[in-house]
Amino acid sequence: MKKFKISILAVMAMTATFITGCSSDDDAPAPVNEEEVITTLTATLTPVGGGAAITLQSRDLDGDGPDAPVITVSGNLAASTTYNGAIVLLNETETPAENITLEVEEEDDEHQFFFTTTTSLNITTANLNLDGNGNPLGTTFDVTTGAASTGSYTITLRHEPTKPNTGLSDAGGETDISVTFPVTIQ
Amino acid sequence: MRTYLFMLLLCSSMVAQNETCNYALSGKIIDLHDNSVLPGATLIIAGLEKATTSDFDGKYTFSNLCEGTYTIQISHPNCEVKAYKVKVSGNLERNFKLEHHLEELNAITLSAEVFGNKTKTIFEQKITEKQLDRFSNSSLGDILNTMSGVSSLNTGNAVVKPIINGVHSSRIVVMNNGVRMEDQEWGAEHAPSIDVNTIGNITVIKGAGALKYSGDAVGGVIVTEASKIPVKDTIYGKTHVTAATNGRGGNITSTLTKSYKNGWYGSLQGSMKRFGDYESPDYILSNTGVFERSISARIGVNRFDYGVEAYYSFFKNEIGILRASHIGGASDQVRAINSGIPLIINDFTYEIDAPKQDVTHHLFKIRAFKNIKNLGKLTLQYDFQQNERLEFDIRRGDDANKASLDLALNSQTIRLDLDTNNTDLFNLKTGVMAQYQKNVADPSTGVRRLIPDYKRFNFGIYGVADFSITDNFLVEVGGRFDYFNIDAQKFYKSSFWEERNYDELFPEIVVDVFGNQILTNPKLNYSNVSATIGTRYTINDDYTLFANYSLASRAPNPSELFSEGLHHSASRIELGDLRFDSENAHKMSITLQKKGSTFGFSVNPYINFINDFMIIEPTEIRQTIRGNFQVWEYRQTNARLLGLDIDASLTFTKNLSFFHQFSLVKGYDRTLDLPLIDMPPVNTTNGLVYKNEELKNLRIELQSEYTFRQNEFPDNNFEAFIPETNTLELVDVSTPPDAYHLLHLHTNADFNIGKKTMLNVGVSISNLFDTNYRNYLNRLRYYADDLGRNISINLKISY
Numbered sequence: 001m002k003k004f005k006i007s008i009l010a011v012m013a014m015t016a017t018f019i020t021g022c023s024s025d026d027d028a029p030a031p032v033n034e035e036e037v038i039t040t041l042t043a044t045l046t047p048v049g050g051g052a053a054i055t056l057q058s059r060d061l062d063g064d065g066p067d068a069p070v071i072t073v074s075g076n077l078a079a080s081t082t083y084n085g086a087i088v089l090l091n092e093t094e095t096p097a098e099n100i101t102l103e104v105e106e107e108d109d110e111h112q113f114f115f116t117t118t119t120s121l122n123i124t125t126a127n128l129n130l131d132g133n134g135n136p137l138g139t140t141f142d143v144t145t146g147a148a149s150t151g152s153y154t155i156t157l158r159h160e161p162t163k164p165n166t167g168l169s170d171a172g173g174e175t176d177i178s179v180t181f182p183v184t185i186q
Numbered sequence: 187m188r189t190y191l192f193m194l195l196l197c198s199s200m201v202a203q204n205e206t207c208n209y210a211l212s213g214k215i216i217d218l219h220d221n222s223v224l225p226g227a228t229l230i231i232a233g234l235e236k237a238t239t240s241d242f243d244g245k246y247t248f249s250n251l252c253e254g255t256y257t258i259q260i261s262h263p264n265c266e267v268k269a270y271k272v273k274v275s276g277n278l279e280r281n282f283k284l285e286h287h288l289e290e291l292n293a294i295t296l297s298a299e300v301f302g303n304k305t306k307t308i309f310e311q312k313i314t315e316k317q318l319d320r321f322s323n324s325s326l327g328d329i330l331n332t333m334s335g336v337s338s339l340n341t342g343n344a345v346v347k348p349i350i351n352g353v354h355s356s357r358i359v360v361m362n363n364g365v366r367m368e369d370q371e372w373g374a375e376h377a378p379s380i381d382v383n384t385i386g387n388i389t390v391i392k393g394a395g396a397l398k399y400s401g402d403a404v405g406g407v408i409v410t411e412a413s414k415i416p417v418k419d420t421i422y423g424k425t426h427v428t429a430a431t432n433g434r435g436g437n438i439t440s441t442l443t444k445s446y447k448n449g450w451y452g453s454l455q456g457s458m459k460r461f462g463d464y465e466s467p468d469y470i471l472s473n474t475g476v477f478e479r480s481i482s483a484r485i486g487v488n489r490f491d492y493g494v495e496a497y498y499s500f501f502k503n504e505i506g507i508l509r510a511s512h513i514g515g516a517s518d519q520v521r522a523i524n525s526g527i528p529l530i531i532n533d534f535t536y537e538i539d540a541p542k543q544d545v546t547h548h549l550f551k552i553r554a555f556k557n558i559k560n561l562g563k564l565t566l567q568y569d570f571q572q573n574e575r576l577e578f579d580i581r582r583g584d585d586a587n588k589a590s591l592d593l594a595l596n597s598q599t600i601r602l603d604l605d606t607n608n609t610d611l612f613n614l615k616t617g618v619m620a621q622y623q624k625n626v627a628d629p630s631t632g633v634r635r636l637i638p639d640y641k642r643f644n645f646g647i648y649g650v651a652d653f654s655i656t657d658n659f660l661v662e663v664g665g666r667f668d669y670f671n672i673d674a675q676k677f678y679k680s681s682f683w684e685e686r687n688y689d690e691l692f693p694e695i696v697v698d699v700f701g702n703q704i705l706t707n708p709k710l711n712y713s714n715v716s717a718t719i720g721t722r723y724t725i726n727d728d729y730t731l732f733a734n735y736s737l738a739s740r741a742p743n744p745s746e747l748f749s750e751g752l753h754h755s756a757s758r759i760e761l762g763d764l765r766f767d768s769e770n771a772h773k774m775s776i777t778l779q780k781k782g783s784t785f786g787f788s789v790n791p792y793i794n795f796i797n798d799f800m801i802i803e804p805t806e807i808r809q810t811i812r813g814n815f816q817v818w819e820y821r822q823t824n825a826r827l828l829g830l831d832i833d834a835s836l837t838f839t840k841n842l843s844f845f846h847q848f849s850l851v852k853g854y855d856r857t858l859d860l861p862l863i864d865m866p867p868v869n870t871t872n873g874l875v876y877k878n879e880e881l882k883n884l885r886i887e888l889q890s891e892y893t894f895r896q897n898e899f900p901d902n903n904f905e906a907f908i909p910e911t912n913t914l915e916l917v918d919v920s921t922p923p924d925a926y927h928l929l930h931l932h933t934n935a936d937f938n939i940g941k942k943t944m945l946n947v948g949v950s951i952s953n954l955f956d957t958n959y960r961n962y963l964n965r966l967r968y969y970a971d972d973l974g975r976n977i978s979i980n981l982k983i984s985y
Contacts, residue, residue: 029639029675031700035632036582038811060811062681062702064752064759068809093702103583118912154909159514159582168910172521172529174514174580178813178909 033093037063038100040090041179043155045083045143054083056153058179061092069179076184077123083143085125087113087155089177101139104157111176113138114156114168121151121183135163145185154180207252211272213280214244215260224284227262232269260284306652307662307720307734308395309777309790311335311833313388315413319982320932320948323428323437323459326360326378326385330408334847335392335790335831337866340964341375343464343973344476344505345543348378349963350406351392351792352827352851352865356743357404363412363497365551365569366399368597368623370637372743374756375965379501379547379573381480383426383439383457386413392792392831393773394716394738397648398603398615401666401716402740404771404796412497415443415451417488422942424984432976433475434534435461449493453484462536463506467956467974472532473509473539478502491557501547506538511969512580513757515813516906519968520915528970540578541754544589548572562606562614571597579754585632590754592628593637597621615664616649625744634703634751637744640674650718658724662734670712670741676748677703688764710747712768714739732777742766746800746820756965759808761819769822771796787834792827799825801855803863804902816904816919823857827865841878847871852898860900867896867922867962883936890929896922896962923967926959928952934980946982951975 039061046053054077060069077083089100104111108131115125115138124144128136161173215227223244230237231248234256240246253275261267262284270282311333321329327338327346339347339354347354360367360378369379389409394400396407423442430436439457459478464471479502486495510528513519522529551569558564577591603617621644627635650664680702683689698705720734742762749762775792805819829851837843848870853862873889899922905914934948956975960967 028697028705030629031677031703032629032634034634035585041811058811062679064810065679065681066685067681069811116909156909175518175813176514177811178517179811
């Protein structure tokens with residue numbers, strides 16, 4: 001019986017702990033800055049023979065929030081012209097914005113950009129830069145335009161694709177970016 | 187000992203006085219612990235050579251007694267012998283209480299099982315320790331899945347969440363050894379954090395009637411209890427080793443128990459389970475390994491009218507999630523679904539990489555009870571639980587090995603219960619409880635918190651009474667009140683905050699603004715009333731009818747309130763709603779039970795009307811830089827679930843028997859007049875059992891499991907842009923897989939290998955024909971087939 005009483009006391013002590021546990025400590029939590037989010041893709045196309053560069057940009061500052069990405073194309077491409085393309089990825093939720101391209105280039109064997117078009121659009125994309133194993137990476141590339149036409153130009157970034165591959169259809173991996181730009185060649 | 191007692195009894199017995207000798211002494215023999223009756227107890231009146239045994243209902247009668255004082259010695263195979271003095275001066279009714287324990291070593295099961303242990307008017311299903319032995323390397327969900335009306339929501343094969351009568355997650359309460367599990371059960375891919383080897387028996391109550399435990403069990407309550415420990419000087423243990431071909435792993439678990447005649451006891455248990463990649467019939471399911479460890483200890487004293495027990499358990503589980511299920515948006519989902527086989531198949535390995543879950547659960551409780559004369563049994567319990575959940579996704583750069591989700595949930599509960607078990611006619615169970623819970627989400631993950639930091643306080647009070655109107659007719663009435671207060675610190679994206687109009691609805695809860703994130707402090711209160719009313723009518727020795735109505739009231743969980751963002755494991759954006767009220771379920775169920783040695787059955791139809799049912803379903807397609815994602819939003823609607831569960835058994839000969847199970851549930855959204863998503867398809871299990879007690883207790887069971895195709899489902903298909911073809915393609919996330927039929931074979935036998943040592947050997951083959959199938963209730967069904975054939979050997983040594 002004595003042991004029982006002692007136990008009761010122990011439980012009472014627990015209760016006391018429990019009640020003190022309730023006393024609130026109102027420390028406001030710190031916001032989480034999303035480290036991996038890619039908010040902005042900018043592809044800059046610079047004409048080889050000189051002239052104004054054209055930029056294709058997709059910007060989504062709220063990430064997976066309700067606002068849709070804002071897609072801008074700075075102008076029309078000229079017919080029968082070669083452009084040097086370069087992609088910059090940013091995380092603009094952080095200040096200053098973090099350049100994600102560097103991370104992609106660091107893990108170049110685990111990433112690859114793909115460039116696809118609708119058949120109506122006369123564009124070929126070639127000369128993708130290579131990763132350490134000699135497979136395409138595509139943070140820089142060349143775009144050659146043909147005759148005047150319109151259509152869409154899609155840039156896809158896959159994480160952990162099968163390398164080498166013949167294109168998106170057998171690349172596998174996970175889609176990190178998939179952005180479609182309306183493009184006019186005149 | 188026994189002789190000594192006898193001597194004592196002889197000395198103290200009185201010589202009968204020769205007056206009127208036509209009095210009768212009658213009553214019942216009752217188990218002190220759970221008030222169940224004890225048949226087969228031997229009663230001897232010392233000095234008179236009069237003896238009798240209690241019948242099936244625990245009743246006994248002595249007739250032709252003279253006036254005087256008698257000493258009655260009562261013995262029962264599983265109890266210590268007890269002696270009582272009784273003064274007879276007329277016809278007398280007197281119940282005796284014995285402290286009864288199942289004999290652990292040889293697992294002799296009690297022949298009379300008393301229903302109405304947890305509730306009295308809802309039919310309950312039980313899984314005994316012996317049945318549990320066959321599942322040493324399974325999860326709790328897998329075990330429950332073998333019962334009618336219970337199915338499971340799976341994420342792969344290691345994350346198995348029970349579904350009772352069509353509902354799951356927060357709608358099911360798991361009482362583990364007297365403690366309500368607080369293990370983030372709200373998530374569809376969060377399995378119960380319990381090692382099945384710590385469980386002595388399981389009771390499933392399909393309804394909210396068990397108000398003692400909670401008022402919000404819209405689906406039901408799962409009660410797991412530790413094995414009873416006998417009050418005698420003994421030491422015993424068991425070791426259980428299992429090895430299985432599928433997953434190329436196994437499980438080892440050991441329990442050692444020491445008890446003393448003075449009531450003190452202690453028990454220690456440990457388990458380890460390790461599996462590599464599981465396999466479907468045609469390929470390896472890459473990254474589906476499991477590594478589970480658990481340890482538990484109990485110490486206590488159990489006396490005739492009081493007792494104290496302290497219990498601690500530690501559970502850690504690392505679970506690999508199928509690599510091919512981690513996808514980056516709708517176009518990937520189309521590829522994964524159309525491929526027919528997982529997009530990533532690697533060589534077999536024991537390594538568990540991302541995506542994976544790593545869950546740790548600590549549970550400590552201390553409990554004391556006292557039987558107070560003329561009042562009943564008073565129990566005081568305190569428990570502390572800590573659940574830490576880490577989830578790892580495929581990440582880039584410096585974050586690659588960092589968890590994407592890191593939640594620590596601490597809960598403390600104190601409860602006081604009174605069970606007045608002193609009369610046969612009226613029995614009252616009542617109690618109060620208070621709980622304090624705190625969730626902390628670690629911000630260092632670099633991913634916005636899926637569940638915010640919050641504190642929750644819960645206070646509950648309940649009372650359940652039952653009245654025996656006649657011997658055959660019992661009525662049960664109960665009520666419960668719960669108060670919840672949630673104080674959260676939630677960051678919203680400002681774009682979402684405004685889109686939802688929260689900026690106009692809740693401007694007062696904004697604490698601070700950080701760039702495009704808003705810190706808010708929602709304080710929410712819920713007052714819930716739940717109730718139950720039911721009857722049990724014993725028609726005759728064979729037939730019993732149970733009828734019950736229960737009202738369950740459930741406050742929204744943190745996921746339903748606060749979700750806001752991309753859920754990687756589901757490849758969808760999930761949105762909760764701050765404006766939700768509690769959901770209320772009205773469930774009516776009837777069970778007709780027939781007991782019998784050759785033919786027995788139970789038929790249980792039910793209907794459950796759930797008002798303000800919180801449901802998550804797709805509402806739109808959201809464009810992100812990663813392509814489009816489906817948005818799933820929680821909303822409240824009125825639902826109706828209608829179902830039928832049947833169990834039956836038929837004994838052909840002494841050795842051969844047949845069993846049958848059937849479960850059907852139909853769920854409708856009454857507001858939209860559409861079927862509810864994720865409703866278990868109709869399924870039936872049938873089996874033949876051969877048992878021969880003379881031949882080493884040989885048992886051979888052939889089991890057939892047939893699952894029909896779910897034909898009633900909402901159409902949530904949507905279109906996704908496919909860059910390789912520049913086309914829009916339909917993403918079929920709705921169509922359920924085909925029906926399937928699986929055969930399983932289980933055999934086991936006992937061998938005595940010493941005076942006190944017994945070896946139980948079992949060989950099981952599940953999915954005997956290596957059938958390819960996909961399960962509608964497996965969230966990874968889009969990406970891979972379910973498990974192929976598995977051969978397992980299991981050895982159990984009791985000593």
